[in-house]
Amino acid sequence: MATEATILVVEDDASLRRSLEMTLKAAGYAAVGAGTLGEARRMRAHYKPQAILLDLGLPDGDGLAFIDAVRSYDLTPIVVLTARDAEALKVRALDAGADDYVTKPFGLEELLARLRAALRHGVQAAGSVPVVHTGPLEIDLGARVVRRGGREVELSPKEFEILAVLASRIGKVVRHQDLLKAVWGSERADIQYLRVYIGQLRAKLEEHPSRPALLVSDPGVGYRLFASAQ
Numbered sequence: 001m002a003t004e005a006t007i008l009v010v011e012d013d014a015s016l017r018r019s020l021e022m023t024l025k026a027a028g029y030a031a032v033g034a035g036t037l038g039e040a041r042r043m044r045a046h047y048k049p050q051a052i053l054l055d056l057g058l059p060d061g062d063g064l065a066f067i068d069a070v071r072s073y074d075l076t077p078i079v080v081l082t083a084r085d086a087e088a089l090k091v092r093a094l095d096a097g098a099d100d101y102v103t104k105p106f107g108l109e110e111l112l113a114r115l116r117a118a119l120r121h122g123v124q125a126a127g128s129v130p131v132v133h134t135g136p137l138e139i140d141l142g143a144r145v146v147r148r149g150g151r152e153v154e155l156s157p158k159e160f161e162i163l164a165v166l167a168s169r170i171g172k173v174v175r176h177q178d179l180l181k182a183v184w185g186s187e188r189a190d191i192q193y194l195r196v197y198i199g200q201l202r203a204k205l206e207e208h209p210s211r212p213a214l215l216v217s218d219p220g221v222g223y224r225l226f227a228s229a230q
């Protein structure tokens with residue numbers, strides 16, 4: 001791998017979290033840790049990890065909700081860390097979109113093997129990410145390139161992320177708070193940020209930015225990327 005993959009470790013047991021982080025770093029990964037669900041959301045938005053190790057029992061909520069939140073935006077591989085005798089929970093985690101699980105107490109070699117497999121699946125999944133077309137726009141989610149009428153448009157990373165979330169759910173309204181959570185890691189981030197960035201995106205992508213035909217507002221709810229008939 002050209003650059004080291006970043007792994008987000010979500011685990012409220014601080015000593016286990018630290019030992020996982022050390023193991024990952026020794027194995028050549030970059031590791032970042034979170035001890036709560038809220039922290040995990042912020043770290044995911046900030047670091048854009050290539051994979052997530054996730055404990056399900058967290059002090060501020062259920063890890064299953066985090067799987068749901070991640071899966072509504074992307075295919076980042078998730079390996080769940082579960083207790084023995086938690087079969088029902090494992091099934092629910094897999095149903096929610098986790099890629100795999102390891103049972104505590106687990107061997108570190110086993111964990112690393114599962115993680116490597118999950119990362120391979122993640123790369124394959126990312127390779128099959130569609131190129132989204134609508135009107136004059138072509139949004140290549142894998143290569144992070146946007147073209148308008150065949151010409152590449154320069155977007156800032158945040159502008160691209162907002163557009164990517166909308167493109168991955170093209171035609172569907174994405175709620176303000178879901179966009180804020182996906183891009184800034186917190187639904188308490190200011191909706192005003194969104195207005196500013198949507199305004200910038202319209203200026204770059206719309207033929208008539210004041211009468212947007214592509215980045216459409218659903219007032220009081222969210223935004224959607226218009227899906228033109230192919």
Ligand code: CA
Binds near residue numbers: 057
């Ligand atoms: Ca726990």
